[in-house]
Each structure stands twice: as C-alpha cells, then as structure tokens.
Amino acid sequence: MVQLVGSLRKELADSLYTCKVLVVGAGGIGCELLKNLVLTGFKNIEVIDLDTIDVSNLNRQFLFQKKHVGKSKAQVAKESVLQFCPSANITAYHDSIMNPDYNVEFFRKFMLVMNALDNRAARNHVNRMCLAADVPLIESGTAGYLGQVTVIKKGLTECYECQPKPAQKTFPGCTIRNTPSEPIHCIVWAKYLFNQLFGEEDADQEVSPDTADPEAAWNPEEATARASASEKDGDVKRVSTKEWARSTGYDPIKLFNKLFKDDIMYLLTMDKLWKKRKAPTPLDWTQLENKASPQEESPASGLKDQQVLGVWGCCQLFKHSVETLRSELREKGDNAELVWDKDDPAAMDFVTSAANLRMHIFSMNMKSRFDVKSMAGNIIPAIATTNAVIAGLIVLEGLKILSGELESCRTILKERFGMVAPDVQIEDGKGTILISSEEGETEANNSKYLSDFGIRNGSRLQSDDFLQDYTLLINVLHTEELERDVEFEVVGEAPDKAPPPQSNPEEVNSITNGNKDSAQPSTSSKAPADEDDLMIVDSDEEEGAPSSSATVTSGTKRKHSDLDSDKSSTKRPRTDPSAAAGDEDDDIIALD
C-alpha cells in the first residue's frame, strides 16, 4: 500500500508543495481553479487578470462579493483564497498577460500554466509564450452548459494555433447599409451609427445607403456610373455624418427623419434591390406621434428589459438617448468622442431604439432591450456549475502532467496525415462510410475488422477532411511481411498535412461583434485529390481505422466551434446533449 497524503500518493503530494504554477485569468474558470488548486495541495500559485469585478460576475465568480465590485479580480481572488487557506503562497497581478514584462523568462518559472481566459488574442499569446518557454499549457473554455479542456505540450501535441479557428462572423457592407434581413444586421448598423455620431468615425462603418451596391445596378455600366456618382455626389457626400449631426445640434427629430425616412426613401429608389425582397417602409415622426396609443402598462411579471417596445416607444427612447448622449458629448468638450459600452444606459438605449426602428422598417419583429444587449454586447451566458466542472478537470490534467503521465492527457495528437475531421468512405460503389467526422457516428466501427466491410487487397478508401480542403485516396494492400506488432505501413508519397489553402478574398467589413460564429464550411472549390500518392499496407486484416479515435478532446466539432468563450459570440445552440449519455468517451458527459 502506497503512502498517502489525503487522496494523493506521497510523491505527487510532495511535488505539489514545491512546484510553481500560473493561472491566467481570475474570472469564471479562474475562481474555481484557484480554489481547486489550493485544496488539492498546490502551494505556489501566481494569478493574473486585468479586469475589475462587476455585479454580473457574482452569479459564478464566487470568490467575489458585492462589496468587491470595482476592485481588481486577481487581488480579491487572492485575498479570498487566503481566507480558507492561509498557508498558500499566492502572487496576484492586476495586469494584462500581454504586457512585455511577462516575457519568456517569466514563463519559464512555472512547471505548469493554466489558461482561464475569455478571448482569442490572449490565448494565442500565452500559447506562444508557453511554446517558447517549453512549459505545458492547459487550455480551456466554457460557454453556457458547455466546456472543454485540452493539454498543450510542445513536441507532443498540437498547439492552440495549429488548427485554424473559425473566423469571427462578418457581414457585407451592403447588407448592413441597404438590405438587412436579420435583427443582427440592424444591431450592427446601430452600433456603427453610434460611432458615426458620438464616437470614433470609421470608414468601414458607414451607415448611409450604399449606392455602389453591386446588387442595385441593372447592368454593369450602371454599376460603374453609380459608383463614380457616389464619389462625385458633391457636398452631401463629403460631409460626414457627425458633421451633419453637429450642424443640426444633434436634433433627435431631424436625425430620426434623415435616418428612418429620407435614407429609406433613397433606398427605395434603388428599385432592383426590392424586386425579390420586401421593400422597407419609411417612418415619419409626426405621423407616428399622432397615431401613438396611450402608454401600455408595463407588465410586472417579467424583467423590464425583456419587454418589446412599440414603435412610438422606440421613437421616444431614441429621442431621450440622443439627448443624453448629446450632453455627455458636450460635457467632455471639443472633439470629444464617446466609446460604446453595453453597460452605459444611454448608449444601450440608443442602440436598442435605433436597431428596433430599423427592424420595424424592414419588417422584422422587434427585439427587447435584453435581447439586443445580448447581441450588441456579445454576452455569453454563464453559470457556476460548468466552470466548476471544467476547473476540476483542469486540475486532474495538471496532476497527470506533474506525474509525468503526459500520454494519458486530453490532447490532439499529430495525426499521420494531418487530417482533422476525416470522413472516410469505401469506394465500393455504395459509398459505405467507414469513419465519420461527426463524433459518435462511427465509434462502433473502431473495433471491427477491415474485412467486415469487405475491404480486401486492392480496395480503395477515400478520406475527405471535413474541416480542411484535403482529400486523400488510400489504396489498401495486403502483405504478410510486416514486422511483429506493426499493424500497418504507409508507402508512397504521403502528405502529413493539408495542402496550402487557396486564397478566397471576400468583400466584407470586419466587425468585432459577431453573433453565432459557427464553423464556416469551406467556400473554396475542392483542391484536386492527391490521387494515387500513397498506399496503406496492412499486415493482415486487422482492426479497422486508426487515427480518429486518437482524438480525445472535442477539439473541432462539426456543429459548434471551439469554446473560446470569445467575447465575439453569444449564446450557442446546445447540440448533442443527452445523446452523449452513456457514451464511453473520455469527454465528460454531464454537460447539458
């Protein structure tokens, strides 16, 4: 019987006492992680976070209380932990991990680094620092009921940036300016409008009708004519939105009539746009005022924010928020600029009202302030339990690393051909699927023999990577001549990664507030398959399919992208919940 210290073998417990670890982030995952680390016996912990505590953190970041709102997360986290574990040696940094002070030397101090971040930029940065310092990194993320943990170790696993992460969702300028069809388009427009009127003007954030919209022209000559006309459009075009607004004294009604009446009427003249779409209907302030019904009673049972206003309600909200923002601007002085903040009431009111008015104009159902805030503010719903589970798993992985058991960690191993999500089918005329990139679909095949599928000497398999432009044709040959314990051998010129992608420029304005950023399927045409380049030589008809069962983590699932908990995404549709129940995966099942 081994000597135990609590649950742990003495050797392991002793190593926890001396090793130094770094926790990057003291938020949802960070709080839970710090608690787990000290209770498990880690003695020397450094934690860093640039943020301060907000009341909306309190439903899960349990090391913080109401009285701490406004204070440094890292600092308060440390103090709270010391309350129940005074002997812990914790160093807290109220700072950004991207500060050059935290150089490779800094990272080399640690035996283990654990991310508890919420944005891609920081994750990329820490990833590179850990590679440079050759320190194992445990990466993780949560969003709603879902979460994941991955171990990254230089030379053994792929790193955080090895796989392309889905790009943040962007919308074409003409959709935003001319032909919105979803609430998110209107919300993005309203945020652009905020910046044009009150904030930093950005050439990529135009809100006025886009006369150069290729869809608006009936023929190519007309398109060119429109494009050059918009440039020569004289004084009206040259004056920026802000200048014009200033010239009216930020008069809300004048603003209203320009944005929601005049500009819409202009759009209507671009008749080709409305041939197959429902045309927008302009609003008139005076007409609306006259038609306005008496103020509806606000129902007491819901959140005030969750009510959907009527059109006149939006008009009033628009007017009030413009007036408030106007004074805020005046208070700040000449050439002042406001920065949009979802927690600033007037800014949020402005976007809510402007977006809703636009939605109404374009025949969409209007949204409550609650919903608009979710989309405009990229709010990711979050709860304590998901973070608790993930933080528990992080520490378990950490213990494996410190015990030297790296092979048993949750990692994405470098696969022989560098495929990420292979879909393998047999060229038997029926397209029998051997391996599916959809998790769980073909697990049952893993223990079968190739012969069970009618695969013989000379059979061909087609492997197509769902997530990359990469297809291989594999010829299966039988041999008696492989060494003992060697199940297969690859001969011929076999690539070990996908060919470089073809560039595919898109005319989009990049925006920083994407909505559901699900993994985008490749839009470029398939690269020609690397035909006849390689053969797999099989010792005898052994167990089928290597490779895809090595993927332990939910790295890149088909249905939803990495859980970076990036502030650029919002609530994700839950996929595959209880379908996973009872699965013998290494992934934890319970996340619903």
Place this chain on the structure above:
Amino acid sequence: MIEKEDPIISEEEAAQYDRQIRLWGLDAQKRLRGSRVLLAGLGGLGAEVAKNLILAGVKGLTLLDHEQVTEESCRAQFLVPVSARGQNRAQASLERAQNLNPMVEVHADPGRVEDKPDDFFLQFDAVCLTGCSRDLMVRVDQLCSQHRIKVFCGDVYGYYGYMFCNLGQEYSYVEEKPKVVKPSGDSSDGSGAKKAKVDPNETTMVKKTASFCTLKEALEVDWTTEKAKAALKKTPVDYFLLHVLLKFRTDKGRDPDPQSSEEDGELLRQIRSDVLDALGLSASLLNDDFISYCFSEMSPVCAVVGGVLGQEVVKALSQRDVPHRNFFFFDGRKGNGMVDYFGPN
C-alpha cells in the same frame, strides 16, 4: 410545493442573475427562487453543492451536519475557516456560505439526519444527501419520494465519485428545441415578396415526462438473471465500486482513512470479494487497482461531481432540460464521466 411564485424580480436579482437568466430563462430563475433545499453533509462534496445552489439563487438552503470540524475538513472544503476546529461543521460553514449570496436564506443545523422526524423533510422541495450510510439514504429516499420531494445522493471517494437522483415516477419537464419555421407561400401585400423573416434563434419548449425508481430498487438489481448477465459487459464497474464503498461505510461507520491506509486497503479488498460474491458475480470484475485511489475526498473530483449534482438539482427545481437518469459516475483517474440507468425497466 414550490412557493407561490413572486412575479416580481427585483433589480438586484436581475443584475446579479443576468448571465444565468440569459441561459435558462426567467421562468426557471423564478422557480429556483421559490425552492427550499436540504443539504446533508458539509464535506468536500457538500461544500461544492452548497456553493452551486446558493449561487443559483434558491430560496433557502439548510446545511445539516452533525460532524465536527477537523484538520482534515479544513483541507477538504473552502467554507470552513481554519480557526473553526472543534466547531460543528454546518455552523462553521454558515457565514461563508451566506456571503456567497445574501439573497438566499441559508440555515445551519447541527443535528443528525437519522434523528430527524419524518415531517422535517416535508418542508423541502429537494433533499441532497452526502456522506450518509446506504440504509439511511434508502430510508430517506423512500420517505421523500412518497411526498413528491426530489431526492439526490452523492459521494466522493478519492478519485471516484457518483451522483444518484430520484425525481419520482412521473417527472414532467420541458426541453428547449429550435423552432421549425415553415415558409409561408401566401403574402398579404399581394406583391409576392417574402414575409417578414423569423429569427433563426427562436426556440420552442417541448413538454416531456420521465420515470425514476427508488434508490433501493437501483441498488438491488438482480445480476443473476440471463438478461442482467448479458448487460454486464456494458455496465460501468463504478456501480459495483459504489457497492463496495457503501459497505465499507456501513461496516466501519466511516470512509477509508489515509491514516490507516494499510488496514483499510485490506478491508476494501475483502469487501470487494464479499460484495461481488453476494451479487453472484466474479471477483475479477473489480480488480485491486482502485484501492489506493479511493481515500479522502479529492478536491477536483468534488468540483466535478458537485458541479454535475448542483446542475441536476437546478434542472429538477426549474423542471427544465433533460435530467440525468439515474446515476452519474465520475472516474477522476481516467477523466471519464458516465450517465447510466440502474433499476427496473
């Protein structure tokens, strides 16, 4: 049983619970707000469950624990201050627990579960038992399910943990599913243009029911039948490990102790053989490997099991989302979690 819903959500609640209301909705939050829960056992797992339920915003949580704070307890959980040695564990945990969320009524009760009269349990909507003996859990489960009180049990033994629930024979809940939008062919304005687009994010709530068996039935599965023997291959051994650990607890009145790891290890080996034998199964089903890994409550395992258990309680109180039926086992050495059903079909 859930108190009449107070329709008003205060500004304070709306601000604090914002991120979770955006996930499970206002109705669910209101139901939580009307629920009273009993939590027995404030060890490592108990503290995690307490934290999760208090943060979720239940109406009241009663911490019931007759044990005293020891040096071990200070290492095991984060609610008890280091200065509280010798005090009652529930009472010592009270202050920190309450500070997690002042909007929840947190009570501490230093009594024993076994000494509580039947009607004590009737004031709760859900009961969660940790650190209790098998017989006690079976008895409380029986009593509570008769009164339609939801029952949860859970424990952590070293790297291993489990959770069980009994939500009654007819448990109704709702599941959120994406709305299927049928494009309409006609249009009222006669121009043939498309109608207003429906937000693709719209979902609909579908009503479902599920049936749960008692803990007694779940633990007393007959493994000698042909059907059971065939199912054995797919059965997680964690289930049998649970039987072993519960037997240890019944026989010794405590869990395996690192201070007496040699003798306890021997005893575990013996109990393993006895238990499997009594079930009519081969002792080789559960090899010796587990023995050195089931001592004390491992913090990260408490976090995982406590997180799952906490979320199951939240789901059950809000009657929303598919419940785990009826066991969840966690193996911290492998990092595997598994949901499985044990009981009559």
